[in-house]
Amino acid sequence: MHTELMQNAKKFVAFWFLYAVLIWLILFVASALGDQVISLKFHVLVLLSMFLSGATTLALDLQQQRRDAHMAIFIDKLRDLHTDNTRAGHILMRPDDSLAPLAEAINDVQRLNRDRIKLLQQQGSTLAALMTNMPLGALRITPERTIIQMNAQAQDMLAVDRDALGRDYSDVIKHHRLISLLEQALKMETQVRELVKFDNRMLDVSLVYYETRERHHELLVLLYDMTEVTQMQDMQSAFVANASHELRTPLTAIAGFTETLLAGAKDDPAALDEFLHIIQSETSRLLALTEDILALAKSPERLSKVAPVNVANIATEIFEANKTAADTLGLQLQNEISPSFTVNQDESVVRQILTNLIVNAIKYNRPGGLVKVAAMVTASEFVMAVKDTGLGISSEEQSRIFERFYRIDKSRNQAIPGTGLGLAIVQDLVSKSQGTIELDSQVGVGSTITVNLPLQ
Structure with missing residues (x-):
């Protein structure tokens, strides 16, 4: 120039x-x-x-x-101003120049445009981060039924490919009920929410019809995977039903025999003694069931008291507490844990796991059998194993023994007392401790249950 x-x-x-x-x-x-x-x-x-x-x-x-x-x-x-260029400098002119006011006005517009672009970029980055990281599937659909945005979570939930963008949703989504909800929201221009079963998932579908700017609208689709929540609700309902049933049985027996005694059976010494023993047995069963239910209801926060634990002493104490039951069957109890063996764990967790495993090994053993307890530490785990020579568990039932209130073939152990919650408690404790549990069992030979807990 x-x-x-x-x-x-x-x-x-x-x-x-x-x-x-x-x-x-x-x-x-x-x-x-x-x-x-x-x-x-x-x-x-x-x-x-x-x-x-x-x-x-x-x-x-x-x-x-x-x-x-x-x-x-x-x-x-x-x-x-029509571009996203935010680095261009301002126009510099002398204040006495006749074009200075025009230059200052253009600088003000440029400054305003730069701030607007930065705000839009920030909002875009925030929206992108939300779409990528939020635990929801999200789609944006135009009134012309075109998908203009979809995050990875929605692609996974709906099992669609990335090439869905720019296409009509009816060509991409194959679920009839979901398409019906989309049509309803677009035609009625309203919000819709419904729980929809999608293949093996249960999705909470929320549809929001909103105005992006004057006379321009979009449909926002939010998908929340409710599968785990629904399964948990079903498990809770089943647990309440099973617990009610299990509690009703001893309570009914206690109430019935008490009523019989009050009706005059107390005057018969033989009947009185028999009924009182039955009431005592049912009361013990009721107490055991109540304790197991309370153990399952404990919160994870209670599993945080980590300290050095002498595992051999705990195993010995459990053996002593169940010596009468073991002597009745003539069982041999072997504690193969070194007396000096200690590990940093929550003592209440270790004690409850070993108690349930040892009690089960004693109850479901054969006369003259063996119960053996061992423990060791690897590079990253604390391992406990309880082995018995008892009834064993068939391969068909092995996948279910950790279910609450589940007991193996009742025709073989109907005389063995129990609540059906012992192994469920063990699995719950192991899961909360982020450990694993393994079962090795053969019918007529016995079972070995191994628990692996991460080192604290």
Whole structure:
């Protein structure tokens, strides 16, 4: 731009110089021919006026070119407003320049546009982070039924590919009920929410019809996987039903025999003794069931008292507490844990796991059998194993023994007391401790249950 201005200035100077020389020559010739009217002052005046005119014209031309240059800059700045360019500098002009107010106005618009672009970029980044990381499937659908945005969670829940964007949702989604809900929300221009079974999942579908700007709308689809919640609710309902049934049995027996005693059976010494023993047995069963239910209801926060635990002492104490039951069957109890073996764990967790496993190993053993307890530490885990030579568990039942209130083939152990919650408690404790549990069993040979807990 500077070079062009210099070239134009040189052209103007050359033009007026030649014009002045030409006029001066004419005047000189006229004077030489004897025209006395023309004087030297007139020569100077003419030459001066020509030079002033040339200078004025040059100044005006330079000013016009400067204005044209500024206008080109203004136009470029205004065109930048249509882009996301936030790094362009402001227009700098002297405050006394006639174009300074226009330059300042353009700078203000550019500053406002830069702030608006940054805000939109921030909002876009936030929306992208939400769409990517939130535990919801999300879709945006236009009133023309075109999918314009979909996150990975929605793709997984609906089992669709990434090429779904830009397509009609009826070509992508194959679930009839979900399509019906989408149609309803778009036609009625309203919000819809419903729990929909989608293959092996239960999805909470929320449809929100909203206005993006004046006379422009979209349909926002939010999908929340309720499968685990639904399964938990079903498990809780089943647990309450089973617990009610299990509690009703001993309570009914206690109430019935008590009523019989009050009706006059208490006067018969033989009947009195028999009924009181039955009431005592059912009361013990009721207490055991209540304790097991309370053990299952304990919160995970109670599993945080980590301290050095002597596992051998715990196993010995459990053996002593169940010695009578073991002697009745003539069982041999072997504690193969070193007396000095200690590990950093929650003692209440270790004690409850070993208690349930050892009690089960004693109850379901054969006369003259063996119960063996061992423990060790690996690079990352604390391992406990309880082995018995009892009834064993068939392969068909092995996948169910950790279910609450489940007891193996009742025809084989109907005389064995129990609540059916012992192994469920063990699995619950192991799961809350982020450990694993393994079963190795063979019918008629025995079972070995191994618990692996992470080192604390």
